Amino acid sequence: MSENRYERRRYTRFKDISVSERILNTVFLLTIGLGYLAALANMYYTHQGLDGKAGLSMEDVVISYHGSSSQTRLGNAIRGIMEPNLKYKSDKDVILQWIQHGADEPEYNEKIAPILDRDCVLCHTPSVNPSLPDLTHYATVSEVAHAGGATIPTLIRVSHIHLFGIAFILFFIGKIFLLCDINVYVKRVAVVIPFAAMLLDVVSWFITKSTPSFAYVVVYSGALMGLSMGLQILLSIYQMWFYSKEKS
Ligand code: HEC
Incomplete structure (x- = not known):
């Protein structure tokens, strides 16, 4: 007590x-x-x-x-004004799925780079159009494939x-x-x-x-x-x- x-x-x-x-x-x-x-x-x-x-x-x-995988510049472009540049419509889903899964480099090299090289880099190369997103290599593609x-x-x-x-x-x-x-x-x-x-x-x-x-x-x-x-x-x-x- x-x-x-x-x-x-x-x-x-x-x-x-x-x-x-x-x-x-x-x-x-x-x-x-x-x-x-x-x-x-x-x-x-x-x-x-x-x-x-x-x-x-x-x-x-x-x-x-974390950012959003549904509001990326690449995703929006490929769903919109840039879609007609794709040779095969099915490649749109390939790119969108890659973005959705986090846009990593191994899958980029395997699936995405061939598409971009074929359909996009003729315009999206710094030497041609310095003001457009550079789609010739992973680092710069990654920037437009991630958002926020x-x-x-x-x-x-x-x-x-x-x-x-x-x-x-x-x-x-x-x-x-x-x-x-x-x-x-x-x-x-x-x-x-x-x-x-x-x-x-x-x-x-x-x-x-x-x-x-x-x-x-x-x-x-x-x-x-x-x-x-x-x-x-x-x-x-x-x-x-x-x-x-x-x-x-
Ligand atoms: C004929 C030339 C040309 C080709 C081919 C082309 N683009 Fe573009 N792209 C442009 C131009 C021009 C703009 C700018 C459009 C604007 O700002 O209104 C642009 C803008 C973009 C942007 C940026 C949109 C933003 O957020 O400002 C992305 C991403 C893009 N293109 C992706 C692609 C992809 C992916 C492909 C291949 C499937 C592609 N482009 C093929 C000319 C081209």
């Missing part, structure tokens, strides 16, 4: 801090909460509709990070901003949350969760770039971070103002 009280006394709790400090904590947490809602809205507007349908869907997330998707430099830029910025935010939220009066083991796990979720989120952006199904991990880890952060904020504000432990 007395040992228990000693344990509790060693650490500061909300009841130990001044009203001005509680006010400061509260306005900070509310501002961060509002900032987070704005970040969610921003995310919605930058990603929604990429798949051609209104609203945010898993497909939009895939297109943002985040580039590695972009992902690195966004990751460092996220990791630095959000680490600070989570640290301060966590510091305040530590003043809550709750089970110590719950607390120890709870302060780690948002950090772990943020890391998983950032790592999964990079994985989604090559493996589209990881978009689910992006979404769920992002949601877990928001949720755990939100719970810390709400519980802190609640305990700061509305909670008093009888035995003090």
Whole structure:
């Protein structure tokens, strides 16, 4: 009993801090909460509709990070204005399927290069038409056979901003949350969760770039971070103002 009280006394709790400090904590947490809602809205507007349908869907997330295989310049051209240049109509499906499967180099050499060499490169050669996509070799064909998707430099830029910025935010939220009066083991796990979720989120952006199904991990880890952060904020504000432990 007395040992228990000693344990509790060693650490500061909300009841130990001044009203001005509680006010400061509260306005900070509310501002961060509002900032987070704005970040969610921003995310919605930058990603929604990429798949051609209104609203945010898993497909939009895939297109943002991985890119789309249905909206490539090569695919659109071969379905449209460039189709008449094909000697055999059946080659259209060969090319479209190759794009759909990720437009890799071995299959390019085996099936695609012969078609392009025969039907396309007479115009699509830099020496003839420097302004047209160069269809003479894999590297440049690959550029028009892939669409959208985040580039590695972009992902690195966004990751460092996220990791630095959000680490600070989570640290301060966590510091305040530590003043809550709750089970110590719950607390120890709870302060780690948002950090772990943020890391998983950032790592999964990079994985989604090559493996589209990881978009689910992006979404769920992002949601877990928001949720755990939100719970810390709400519980802190609640305990700061509305909670008093009888035995003090
Ligand atoms: C007779 C010359 C000619 C041939 C042959 C030709 N193209 Fe083109 N291609 C063009 C021209 C001109 C444009 C630019 C059209 C425009 O911007 O309106 C173009 C544009 C394109 C584009 C870019 C479209 C965009 O997004 O701006 C792609 C991709 C393309 N062609 C693929 C092909 C493929 C694949 C073949 C072979 C099946 C082919 N072309 C054969 C002349 C040609």
